[in-house]
Amino acid sequence: MKYLAITLCLFISPLGFAQDDVFDLLEVTQNKKYAYATFKGTQLVNSATNETPGAGVLQYIIAHRFGSFGEDYLYNFLGLDNAQIRMQLDYGITDRLNIGIGRSSVLKVVDSFIKFRAIRQSSGPNPIPISITLLSSANYRGERYADGIDHLIADRLSYHHQVIFTRKWNSKLSTLFSPSLVHWNLVPSVGDPNSTYNATLGARYKLTKRMALTGEYSLISNKSYSDGSAFTVPFGVGVDVETGGHVFQFHLSNTRGMSTPYWLSRNSYSALNGGLFLGFNISRVFTLRD
């Protein structure tokens, strides 16, 4: 009888006391988590990334493209004497919606753009492997035409629409693929296409916590026009350096224009002929609304 009791006791006691370790309860099921900081800046070299300033954040970007290595570059202090400049001001209306204006000195182009992070890469339940961001811009050429013809305002306009696919593979590597359409209201002759199709490939690789290598390369559909003008595929390689509220992007590219239609679909410089340019983008953010 006694033995039976003890055996029973042995049986039952673990049931009572061996409650699972209370710390096991700490393990949580991961909530939905959006990928952050896929890229450091809102642009890679020239091409837009999926990033936007946060809600209520005003971003100011100042960018330079210096003179080419082909033209007396020592005399021109590595091209620094022939700088082209772009200024851009953009604002995050929400964490996903961004609008901005810019002005580039190549052909005195003024532009405005709108960017929307339609789909964001996430992990956890129902993960999404990529981010899809939409970007559209309207660009107005301010420079006078030299052909002696009166040009309507519409002639000076061009448009750019882009879908930006990005993926942050891990904390170091992120890639970008952006097909886009550039529409020119004015082309040299009736036979030339008004719309050109482009695709940009880009990547960044982080070397340290605050520094990354970047690169981009674009394919374009129409390289020559009936008036004899020929255009090349744009590319650029660079370094991103981040210091608090600034992002410095230093790069080498074969482009000088900085508003999208011009550098993307009408870039006339070729690296093989010395058409290589040093340049930088510097961004500064200001929180206007918490």
Next chain:
Amino acid sequence: MKIFALLFISLLFSTCVSAQQFLTREGGLAFDAGSPLEDIIAETKSATAVYDAQSGKIGFQVLMTSFNFKRALMQEHFNENYVESEKYPKASFKGFYKDGFTKGELTMHGVTKSIRVPAVLTEVKNGIRFKSTFKVSLSDYNVSVPKAVSNKIDPYATITVNCMMKKRP
């Protein structure tokens, strides 16, 4: 017969024990590493906290990316450059509560250290509220602060825990 009585009592007692666990997955946790030059404040309302009244065991866990900052860029820097959330996704504490103190191991940014901090545990309806405020040294947990911003960041972050744990069924 005596032994059966004992057994019966122990059975009663044991069910009573397992009912004394408290849990929340919506615990409040905040930290402040700011300075007169810059506000650096973040909070989360999704920390997990557990307490076992029988053993005194108490534990917390929080996902680093769940901390909300007012400024998106600051939040990005926090995750990317300071606590490296991709590499070290969570911070946890496992220890014991006794007589107004919690004592145990705090793990953060891949470093585990023993800490002992004052805490208040109060019984409320259907649960227990845990409150504690303490400081942790950033350098103790290998969180490096660049010289350029060292005057903006308090090397000792103040952590505030405020968790309302519900009795587990």
